[in-house]
Amino acid sequence: MTTSNHPSRICDEPRCGRSTHGFSSWCATHASRAYLHGCPKMKAGVRESDLRAWASWVNEGLSRYRSTAATAAALKLAQGILDYRNENGFGYQLELERMMLILKDDGVTAGDILRRVCLMVFLASAAPHRYHGSTKVENLAIGRAIMRLAPLQRRGKRYASRAVHLLGEMARDYLYVFGMRLHDRVKQDAAKVYELKKATMDLDTHAEVPTDDTPRAGQAHRRKRGIVGA
């Protein structure tokens, strides 16, 4: 067997020019990006700093709508992800089972998983072209974001991409709709507050304001002390 059977080829990525890596149609760099992120063009995945910008929105939304049927169902589904059991004994399914045990051992809860997916949905809504329109790229990013809930056990060790993708796929299937509903609702809530704040500048337009004359606790106390507005 000579190298003439595997003529050195050029990386498939336009304007790269490096020769291909093994049987890959990309060079080592682009092959590694394709493996990690699902696309040779993706230089980096989603960083924690990308998600931080959405943390307060997600946390506020989750606590505001905590006692709803939607949240209860989403938490059950998220628990289902943590309790994942392999279906066919394939290597990547066993790896995902092991990964979920790592999270559980680290005290990660269904609520943590749900919050992560919501963060990813909020991020994607703000930057729709981030994943080059690829569901696979986004699934890998969601899976990686979830696994970052627990520190890597060995420095530099990575989870198998296929297992990370399965995790992201499950998280999307179970929780993406909830994340999008929450995103839209939080946005609407913010718009309402904005309208009210804008209206507080309008001292010219007439509006009926209800007078509140129901006796309240503390009212007599305030009147006695001469506190204005009692």
Ligand SMILES: [Zn+2]
């Ligand atoms: Zn290349």
